[in-house]
Amino acid sequence: MKPIEKVDLEKAFAKIESFVNRKIRNLLIVEDNENSRKAIKLLVCNDEVNCLDASSGKEALEIFKNLEIDCMILDLGLPDMTGFEFLKQMELIEGVSIPPVIIYTGRELTREENAELEKYSESIIIKGVKSEERLLDETALFLHKTSSNLPKATPVKVFDKELLFAGKKILLADDDVRNVFALKLVLNERGMEVLSAVNGRVALKMLEEHPGIDMVLMDIMMPEMDGFEAMRAIRSQARFRSLPILALTAKAMKEDKQKCIDAGAHDYVTKPIDVDKLLSLMRVWLSK
Numbered sequence: 617m618k619p620i621e622k623v624d625l626e627k628a629f630a631k632i633e634s635f636v637n638r639k640i641r642n643l644l645i646v647e648d649n650e651n652s653r654k655a656i657k658l659l660v661c662n663d664e665v666n667c668l669d670a671s672s673g674k675e676a677l678e679i680f681k682n683l684e685i686d687c688m689i690l691d692l693g694l695p696d697m698t699g700f701e702f703l704k705q706m707e708l709i710e711g712v713s714i715p716p717v718i719i720y721t722g723r724e725l726t727r728e729e730n731a732e733l734e735k736y737s738e739s740i741i742i743k744g745v746k747s748e749e750r751l752l753d754e755t756a757l758f759l760h761k762t763s764s765n766l767p768k769a770t771p772v773k774v775f776d777k778e779l780l781f782a783g784k785k786i787l788l789a790d791d792d793v794r795n796v797f798a799l800k801l802v803l804n805e806r807g808m809e810v811l812s813a814v815n816g817r818v819a820l821k822m823l824e825e826h827p828g829i830d831m832v833l834m835d836i837m838m839p840e841m842d843g844f845e846a847m848r849a850i851r852s853q854a855r856f857r858s859l860p861i862l863a864l865t866a867k868a869m870k871e872d873k874q875k876c877i878d879a880g881a882h883d884y885v886t887k888p889i890d891v892d893k894l895l896s897l898m899r900v901w902l903s904k
Contacts, residue, residue, distance in 0.1 A: 816846025
């Protein structure tokens, strides 16, 4: 936070350097069900991901205090405290920042619970069909490991990541021809069909004229009708309520992300676009 002190800046750089130089990432699994813990370990742990697990909030807090955790998978139903209470207690530990948290829960969350969790968590995954696939992608994303540098031999072969893209129809709304050209090339190479629109108004027309669109990549700053207005118009139609939309934005402020979510986006990617991150998020939402 500004005003910036030199000592705080040095600490921040030291933390980044430590993260980059460590070849093995620490993942903490907080889940009271032993079989679920074992299943998650089989799914995501390998030579580059060291998995630690805890069956209670108290046990997890002790691990968190004594080890540097890079990512956490958390079930909300713990025997000694709720997941909400656990997160609040983590926040009180001095000198330690909360890592990316993936909430892996078996129940539907209320709007209020979602709002509360958004203060702490990076992602919320409801246990169910294909949730293991999403968990694998989300974990790789938050451990800064994309599909291109994950170990080739994993304990469990879950699904063919590239096969997921084959034949998918993507609508790309962006008025920057350079972005459109670059993204079209990347997505076409993976077997996706890409339709493009220069603004939100054209994007709405394309949705009408081309049934079966699987996902929308929506730039925010466009002429005539911007991304916010276009996403709200899409969500106002019942048939498009669950259509995956990823917002593409040049801003990275927390309030901008919330504006995108409020307008109807499932998630967002900042520009200049990190292709590996974009593809990871696309896998997550296309497999939902």
